[in-house]
Amino acid sequence: MKNLSIFLLMLVSAKSFSQSQKEMYSIMEKTAQKLKEKSGAYSVSVGIVKDGKVYTKHYGEIDKGKGNKADDNTYFEIASVTKLFTGQLLAQAVLENKINLEDDIRKYLKESYPNLEYNGTSIKIKDLISYKTALPRNLPDDTEIRKTMSDETPFQYNTLGENYTKDHFKQDLQKVKLDTIPGTKYAYSNLSLELTGLMLENIYGKSYETLLNENILSKAGMDHTKLELGKGEVLANGYYSSGRLMPKSISYLWGAGGSKTKSTMGDMVKFLKYELDSKNSVVQESQRNINNSKGDWYGYFWDGFGLSEHGKMGYKHGGAFGDQTWFTI
Template sequence: MESIVNAAIKPVMQQEQIPGMAIAITVNGQAHYFNYGVASKETGTAVNENTLFEIGSVSKTFTTTLAAYAVASGKLSLSDKASSVLPQLRGSAFDNISVLQLGTYSAGGLPLQFPDSADAPDKMLGYFKQWKPVYPAGTYRQYSNPSLGLFGYLAAQSMGASFDDVMEKTLLPKLGLKHTFLKVPPDQMALYAQGYSKDDQPVRVGPGALDSEAYGVKTSAADMLRYVEANMNPLTLEKPLQQAIAATHTGYYTVGDMTQGLGWEAYRFPVTLETLLAGNSTPMAMEAHKVQWLNPSRPQTDNVLFNKTGSTGGFGAYVAYVPSKDIGIVILANRNYPNAERVKVAHTILSALSK
């Protein structure tokens, strides 16, 4: 396995000038770690499986798991209208937009990012109140931080606490993740990798509206692999959490060959590299796509690959796993490099392991 991973990773690190990478692979319940380069060019600290990386939008899968846990606990319904969960939104477009539509980016064209003028916790509700849909709710997928962020915000509201509190005190402990944070504590800062921007400047993610919900998780390869294993084999978890994971794996609609779950995006396995690249392409992130709802929505179990990319200004992450084969991979880097390169690496390694 080491030769397969080295052959896939080393050329990409060189080509993309990535200072450090942590790769974690699970095969039949066995964890394998491969660490490369440095967590910080300034200190020269080597990457290991406990190095903390920003995972950007892979955070969305934690947010959707939390929301699905709220549903399994009887606190929230995916069919609720957003304004019935958050009364401040009454009289806005959110009277006609469901919690599920927010969680599947199909609310009607919420943008990829908040406009700068609304990208602060005290401005975001005002933004949502005046926002006007571009499409009828439920007709188009438009990948969006505000959409998924509001989904998480509503979930926390339904549980009667702040999002950070419910995530750090309820969900993460229940998943057995002791090394996963929204705010890295002072005693863990030495493990927090330094990210590097396109022009090689040191950078870490800054505050923004719904940042915890949409892109705020910092975690290690070891914890992410534990999370992947919980997604593939949830039977060791408490019942509501098992139900929550099943809900995030449920297919709600399709766009081309991609089936949209909650947070996770799914493909029939084996999947061609071309199909996986198309599903993780810039057009998929930046453009609106007409959706085909699955009626009824259904759990995806047999031979399905689940995946999610994530990026911040200085980090790039990718996670993919195939429950029916009991294989999964986590790829963390302290530079934001193209999704296509991450997908190619994962596809190469998973294809070799699934033979």
């Protein structure tokens, strides 16, 4: 979907550039202007961490004609960037020996799911984190909606999900049919992430939200990243390329895939710094090349990792109804 409000986050390592502060802001402005012109976005925000120092800048306006520029405390929906949180929680479970990458995922589900295998081959944890589960993209099933994408699509998604509960998810999961052997084919799946949220709750006996707050947000000092905003807290508007105001996402599932998360630039640059911590064993595990592949890899739910002349580089995109987020280390 073509959405007009863009929340862009980038992380630049110390080896990448040697620019002064003035030059850094000049680079940010040129990048933001190119994005704004190419996408037609009303608003572009850029955050960079270099040599431990944070640079943030905001361009344009959230609502066309109102002059309301975003700032470091503006709440946006970060969508699938949330998957990196979920990946870290699962990486922690691996390091704590509560789970093994070779395990059948059904070991951590309380209900019976004989359907979650293909010709006798089950889905393993390592398939889950690499988007190779052979599971459908979404539950509830959005096949028909995805056939025709327009500025009406987000409203259709909300209609589909407004009465869809965790119990409905578990019931539908028992009806899912895998279309190939798990571990053999990449297929992006939000269903896999909500399933991970359920598994994590079963493993720890705590809600996904509690696990997120205790193990990541509090440690990173991210006080403005939430599944639900408090009283008086306002989410920035986002728009489709047609100029139509987009709705806020509705979900009653775990939120482990990103359907509920709101955050700010201020918090996201904290998370950028958190992801750079070479001494944080959970972070390093979540970025690991688990299959020791010679090419690119996925870590735990990243869109991709690879090697460059500057070292390891990873990226994750989050697409909400009204804004887009690029998270890069």
